[in-house]
Amino acid sequence: MTPHGLTIAVPRGALFDGTVDVLATLGIDTDELRTNDRKLLFQEIGVITMRPSDVPTYVEAGAADIGVTGKDVLLEQLAQQPGEHGRDVYELLDLGFGRCTMVMASKAGPDPALESLRRLGVMRVATKYPRIAARHLEQTGRQGEIVEVKGSVELAPLTGMVDAIVDLTATGTTLRENNLVVREEIVVCTARLIANPVAHKLKAAEIDAIVSQLRAMPAIPAAGAG
Amino acid sequence: MIHPIPSGTRDVLPQETGEVRAITDTLRAAFDRHGFGEIYTPALEYESVLARADLEEARPAYRVFDETGAVLVLRSDMTVPIARVVATRYAESPVPLRFCYFAHTYRGVRPQRGQLREMLQAGIELIGAPAPDGTAEALTLLAAALDAVGLKDFRIGLGDASLFPALMESLRVDEGARAGLLEALVRRDFVELELRLAEAGVSGEAAELLLDVPQRRGGPELLTDAPAPAVDAVTGMRRVHELLAPDVAERVIFDLGLVRNIGYYTGAVFEVYDPALGAPIGGGGRYDDLLGRFGRPLPAVGFALFVDSVHQALAGEERGTGVALAGSLSTTAGGAR
Numbered sequence: 001m002t003p004h005g006l007t008i009a010v011p012r013g014a015l016f017d018g019t020v021d022v023l024a025t026l027g028i029d030t031d032e033l034r035t036n037d038r039k040l041l042f043q044e045i046g047v048i049t050m051r052p053s054d055v056p057t058y059v060e061a062g063a064a065d066i067g068v069t070g071k072d073v074l075l076e077q078l079a080q081q082p083g084e085h086g087r088d089v090y091e092l093l094d095l096g097f098g099r100c101t102m103v104m105a106s107k108a109g110p111d112p113a114l115e116s117l118r119r120l121g122v123m124r125v126a127t128k129y130p131r132i133a134a135r136h137l138e139q140t141g142r143q144g145e146i147v148e149v150k151g152s153v154e155l156a157p158l159t160g161m162v163d164a165i166v167d168l169t170a171t172g173t174t175l176r177e178n179n180l181v182v183r184e185e186i187v188v189c190t191a192r193l194i195a196n197p198v199a200h201k202l203k204a205a206e207i208d209a210i211v212s213q214l215r216a217m218p219a220i221p222a223a224g225a226g
Numbered sequence: 227m228i229h230p231i232p233s234g235t236r237d238v239l240p241q242e243t244g245e246v247r248a249i250t251d252t253l254r255a256a257f258d259r260h261g262f263g264e265i266y267t268p269a270l271e272y273e274s275v276l277a278r279a280d281l282e283e284a285r286p287a288y289r290v291f292d293e294t295g296a297v298l299v300l301r302s303d304m305t306v307p308i309a310r311v312v313a314t315r316y317a318e319s320p321v322p323l324r325f326c327y328f329a330h331t332y333r334g335v336r337p338q339r340g341q342l343r344e345m346l347q348a349g350i351e352l353i354g355a356p357a358p359d360g361t362a363e364a365l366t367l368l369a370a371a372l373d374a375v376g377l378k379d380f381r382i383g384l385g386d387a388s389l390f391p392a393l394m395e396s397l398r399v400d401e402g403a404r405a406g407l408l409e410a411l412v413r414r415d416f417v418e419l420e421l422r423l424a425e426a427g428v429s430g431e432a433a434e435l436l437l438d439v440p441q442r443r444g445g446p447e448l449l450t451d452a453p454a455p456a457v458d459a460v461t462g463m464r465r466v467h468e469l470l471a472p473d474v475a476e477r478v479i480f481d482l483g484l485v486r487n488i489g490y491y492t493g494a495v496f497e498v499y500d501p502a503l504g505a506p507i508g509g510g511g512r513y514d515d516l517l518g519r520f521g522r523p524l525p526a527v528g529f530a531l532f533v534d535s536v537h538q539a540l541a542g543e544e545r546g547t548g549v550a551l552a553g554s555l556s557t558t559a560g561g562a563r
Contacts, residue, residue, distance in 0.1 A: 062504025088505060090414035192417060198499045198506065200414070201383050201479050204443050211441075 002046035003027060005206040006199070009059055009067030011052035012037075014170075015191050018097035019068045023047070026213060053077075056087040056194065065199035066207060070098060071189035072168050076129050090200050092211055093193040099170070102132060102186040106157055106164040108179050113163040117142060123163045126156030133166035136186050154178040234335065234343030246346070246537055249375055250328055253348045253531070256371040257326035260363075262350050265325050267307040269332075273297040278519045279306045280489030287334025287343070300332035305490070305513065305528055308351045313520035321354020321524060328533075342534065349510070349530030356525040357462055357512060361494045362469035364510065364527045368498070369474040375536060378543055380500045380507070382477050383443070384466070385484025387491040387511060389459035390440060396455035397432040411440055412485050440483025448480045456482065459493075466494060490516045496529060502542025507535040 004026065010019050010033070024030045028045050040049055048064055055069035056077055071094075077087045104125070106113050113123045122143040127133040130148045137144035147162050149155075154174060156162045168189065169175055175182065193214065195207055231237065238246065254264065276286050276299055286299035301307055304327050316323055328348050335341045350367060352360050365382060372380050390411055394404050403426035410419040416437065423433045435453055442448055446467055452460035463480060470478065479499075486495050486509060495511035510529025517524040 060504060091417050094417045094420075196504050197414065198501070198504055201443060201481060201497075201499055202381060202501055204479070208441070 002044065004046060004210060006065040006203060006210070007046050007048060007063070009055045009064035009069075010047050010049045011055050011067075011069055012049050013052055015052055015068060015070060015098045016049075018095070018191060022068070022095060022097075022214065025217060026210060056089050059089050059194050059196050060087050062196045062198060064196070065203055066092075066193060066195045066210070068095065068191055068193060070100070070168075071187070071192055072100065072102060072129065072132070074192060074194070075102075075187065075189070076131050078131070088197055090195045090197055091192050092195050092207075093214055095191040095193055095214070098189075098191040100168045100189050101170075102129070102166065102168055102189060103175075103182045104133075104136070104164050104166050104184040104186060105169075105175050105180045105182050108181045111164075111183060112157070113183070116163045124161070125164050125166055126153050126162040127166040128153060129166055129168075132186065136166065136184075154180060232343070234341070236342065236344075242537075246533060249533060249536055249540070250346075250348055252374045252376075253371050254326070254328065256367070256374045257350055260324070260367050260370070262324040262326035262352075262367075265308070265311065265327055266329070267301070267304070267311060267327075269300055269330065270298045271301050271307055271310075273299045275310055276302065276306050279303075279309070279516055281306070282489045283487040284333060286332070288332055301329075302331055302333050303488070304329050304331060304347060304349060304530065305351060305516070308353075308528075309513075309516050309520050309526075312353055312517060312524070313522040317522060322360070323353040324350070325353070326350045346533040347530040348533050348536075349508075349528060351526060351528035353517065353526040354524045355527065356514070357493055357527075358465035358469055360525065360527045361466045361512060364529055365466070365470060365478070365496065366474050368496070368508075368510070368529050369477050371531070372498070372536075375540065377500060377536070377539060379502070380477065380498060380539070381479050383479050383481045383484050383497040383499060383506075384463060385481040385495050386459035386463055386493055387485060387495045388493055389456050389482060390436075390485060392459060393436060393439060393453075393455045397428070397436065399428055399432075399436070400426050403428075407436070408485070411483065412487055414483070416441065440485075443479055443481040443483065446475075446480065448482065452482075462493060486511060494527070498529075498531065500539035500543070502539045503535060505535070507532055507539050 020030050020033055033042055033047060050058065052069050053073050055067040056073060058064045059067040074091065116123045122145055124145045124147060125133050126147045126149050128149065130146045133146050147156065153165045153167045157165055157180065158178060172182065200207055273289065281303060284303050286302040288300040290298050292298055308325055312323060326349065330344050330346050332344055335343060352364050355363060368382060390408060394407065403422065406422050407419060410422055420437055423436055428436065439453060439456055449460050449464045467475060484495055484497060490513045491511040492514045493512035496509060497506045498508035500507055508529060508531035512527045514525040517526055
């Protein structure tokens, strides 16, 4: 039995180091987790690793009791319309690290998005976050056409395919290097601790122990993020 | 040739039908033993009937017009149609009234993780039986029915829908902010709840209470040191607990943050969990105001089991899988049991 009695979904990628640091402060032996980046299942410490956008999926299904993922992932998987169900996971704690901003950016100089809106009534936006982008445009009363891309979003406005992008940025370096400027800040995203609704009831003591331990920590170390 | 069926619906073939039938037969026998008579109501109702209740996330999603132009909906819930039946067909009858049903309901969910748009529910309504006795009777039947079905590790979460609103009222939370706070709690987004408390200008001890109390869940010891504003709801939970036989009481997890996404609940609310499944397999509660909206004010309580989820939980228990891969990954099979 693991010391915490739970299965924890840990995101690979930008939030990985911060998450492992959190696990270490909980007294979990993270040596193998830090060194073996091919292994997925760390049975003896109750950890499974996966890409961040899969964390809510595993936690919702109950394959993991709790997990760590970015607010951007949770927002993207939110219900889109009233009546529709988003991911059924509980959001327990803002872990503070992995701080990034979801922004709308476009090429430096006169904003091409503004011109498109003025002349064509619609702006084209490339993003890996189609739901967040669509929601933002809707909430700000603008017509948009969302172009979903999987790779480097920065490329899309440079080729003239779109007027703007919606993307996550930590330092703004990648945007600057591609001659893009931030036009709007949509939302600040940090790492969140989430829980399965049934595990939250049936393993209440174990989950509460972790939450109160994390809450008691004055400042969770601000680990870098992409 | 493949002929598709609508997303969120499915065909049930003999092997599965047999297994589901075994569950519903057992449930029917258990409901019958406790004096609950089975009723059928139409799958189609007038939209204006269902609109009398505050169904929120269980609101009907499918509408059609009949030849006179009236708007009909596919029922999204069985409690409201039964409230209609009671007011119409049992307007003078002595209470309590006991009904059970096995019926499909229709909701506009996005089909994922086994959520269906056409969902078979097995449930009871106990009408004219106030708290705490009516609530205890419903919980006792719920536990007996699941025992009979053969579920071993199920637990019943018990909360009170009036608790959080009462807490906000007595802590003088700005009225404009209350709906948003409740909505954050319904989604159990405690980060959002904390944020909205700060935005609403709630701070200090009040904010701590509003954040801490709904996260309290566990055994009956929870009911002894409730903060003053929650005392009414918690006293109600304690009275129910006192009426339960030990084998039912040990199934109950008290949950001061339990709120359901259907608006007509007024008092005790429950949810059924099994470690073999990551989502509730049923739920219910008291709806003491609903019958009044149909013209026969009566206190009432009921529950519904999601038959397919019960089936999945049974299969999961037999296979020994469950939340957090209990038994395969972690060795803490059975959770808090």
